[in-house]
Amino acid sequence: MAAVAGHEDTRTRLLATALRLFTAHGVEGTSLQMIADELGVTKAAVYYHFKTKDEITEAVVEPGLRELESIVGEAARERRVGARIDHMLAGFVDLVVRHRALVALFSSDPGVARALEKHFFGKESCMVGMMTILTGPDPDPARVVAAHAAVAGIALAGGSPDLAHYDDDTLRESLLEVGRKLLGRPRRRG
Template identity: 85%
Template sequence: MAAVAGHEDTRTRLLATALKLFTEHGVEGTSLQMIADELGVTKAAVYYHFKTKDEITEAVVEPGLRELESIVAAAARQRRPGARIDHLLAGFVDVVVRHRALVALFSGDPGVARALEKHFFRKESFMTGMMTILTGPDPDAARVVAVHAALGGIALAGGAQELARFSDDVLRESLLDVGRKLLGRPRRRPAVPS
């Protein structure tokens, strides 16, 4: 049991180190040797867990994508279309805020784009489900563009270095507000103190 825990701990540390180096140098600018050196292990130890940098990149993006899949599934179970949209929007914003460093890589790094294509975009039903919830049935061009602007804008802003100074709570509320406006959802009313 301790060997499994040690294996998972090393793997977790390896992925955290890879994300840090990817953020600093990009996926293309980070070598397996750099990851090994930063971890203080041999390159063979890295190979024990992952055979290629692409495998590491896919493993780095996997948790956030699994969260999104779960959010889309939960949103689809909501009864009302507005509730489905609100659930998906709030969940998407939460994932973006929680994974800021990774989201920053999504928009500009070709290595992450490859991992997304292999893992995320091949799951056509997942993307279709997400878009169907947000656009509704038979959307017009304006609605499709609004949904793409909302998702793309939230992701770009959430990963923007210029916004790193904002707390998670401030960023989350601001992104939700923008997303609601773009998707035509009513603003949340602040809770009235009793």
């Protein structure tokens, strides 16, 4: 059991290190050797966990995507359209705030974009489910554009280094307010 815990700890540290290096240097600018050096292990130890940098990149983004899939599923189970939209919006904002560094990479790094293409933009993807919830049935073009502007804007702003000085609660409330405005949702009371 201790070996499994050690394996998971090394993997967790490897992914956290990779994210930190990806944030500083980009996926393309980060080598497996850099990750190994930062961890204080051999490159072979990195290869033990992942065969390629693409595998590492996919593993770095996977928890956020899994969480988003869960939020989409929860929102879809809400009975009322407004409740589905509100749940989706609040869940997405929380996800963006919790994973600021990763979200910043989503929008700025081609290596992360490649990893996302497999999971996020396909026909049966999270993005399709999220947009279906946010636009509702038979949306007009303005509603579709508003939903895309809300999602992209929340992600870009939430991951922006220019807003990194805001604490989580301030950023969360501000992103929610902007999202509500773009989606035509009433303001939350109290």
